[in-house]
Amino acid sequence: GAGVSQTPSNKVTEKGKYVELRCDPISGHTALYWYRQSLGQGPEFLIYFQGTGAADDSGLPNDRFFAVRPEGSVSTLKIQRTERGDSAVYLCASSLQTSVGDTQYFGPGTRLTVL
Amino acid sequence: AQSVTQLDSHVSVSEGTPVLLRCNYSSSYSPSLFWYVQHPNKGLQLLLKYTSAATLVKGINGFEAEFKKSETSFHLTKPSAHMSDAAEYFCVVSTGTGGSYIPTFGRGTSLIVHP
Known part of the structure; x- marks a missing residue:
């Protein structure tokens, strides 16, 4: 079956612009996670959803970052007034449910470059 | 609180030789541990x-x-490395x-x- 997909695969933008990154999880997966991965680092948690609601957004670095999942499937990560430090690979993962031992299935990521 | 330490940033082996990637964790509760x-x-x-x-x-x-709970470790091993094993490996802890x-x-x- 289809895995997690993310669009676009690459996004180049200018400092100060607004960007949206999309994630399509595996059908039927209720949990959806967003991570940010900088070069040479492990993925860093941003936010996760259980269904439509954000269960924990403690990883969002500041109020320029926002994410939604209005119908409990597709999610969009929104970044306002982008800064050069936002450049990274943004990863999305989904899992069947939210529990400690659940396997997360990752998308290929969106590489964001802020010039 | 939870944390994970991968003790080596790089491991170099010859094809056909054993692989050992080391991971230590810290958690206040019983953890689930993953290698990606x-x-x-x-x-x-x-x-x-x-x-x-x-x-x-x-x-x-x-x-x-x-x-190994007594050592708070979760090391990854493979008896014989293959060229296709060359990649980045991440140890992950989750405690809920x-x-x-x-x-x-x-x-x-x-x-x-x-x-």
């Missing part, structure tokens, strides 16, 4: 996971890991602390396999 692999320009893929059942866990592609299921990733270990 990331090939260049590919998404993260689960190799194996420990979720409080058997302490010796077998994964895909001949990898296995042993959960306070009802929030946020995994913590290590910084990664780059496995280099020489012919």
Whole structure:
């Protein structure tokens, strides 16, 4: 079956612009996670959803970052007034449910470059 | 609180020799532990996971890991390295602390396999 997909695969933008990154999880997966991965680092948690609601957004670095999942499937990560430090690979993962031992299935990521 | 330390940023082996990637964790609660692999320009893929059942866990592609509570370790091993094993490996801990299921990733270990 289809895995997690993310669009676009690459996004180049200018400092100060607004960007949206999309994630399509595996059908039927209720949990959806967003991570940010900088070069040479492990993925860093941003936010996760259980269904439509954000269960924990403690990883969002500041109020320029926002994410939604209005119908409990597709999610969009929104970044306002982008800064050069936002450049990274943004990863999305989904899992069947939210529990400690659940396997997360990752998308290929969106590489964001802020010039 | 939870944390994970991958003791080596790079491990270099010859094809056909054993692989050892080291991971130590810290957690206030019983953890679930995972190893993920990331090939260049590919998404993260689960190799194996420990979720409080058997302490010796077998994964895909001949990898296995042993959960050692007394040593707070979850090292990844493989008897014989293959060229296709060259990739970035991440150790992950998850405890569900306070009802929030946020995994913590290590910084990664780059496995280099020489012919």
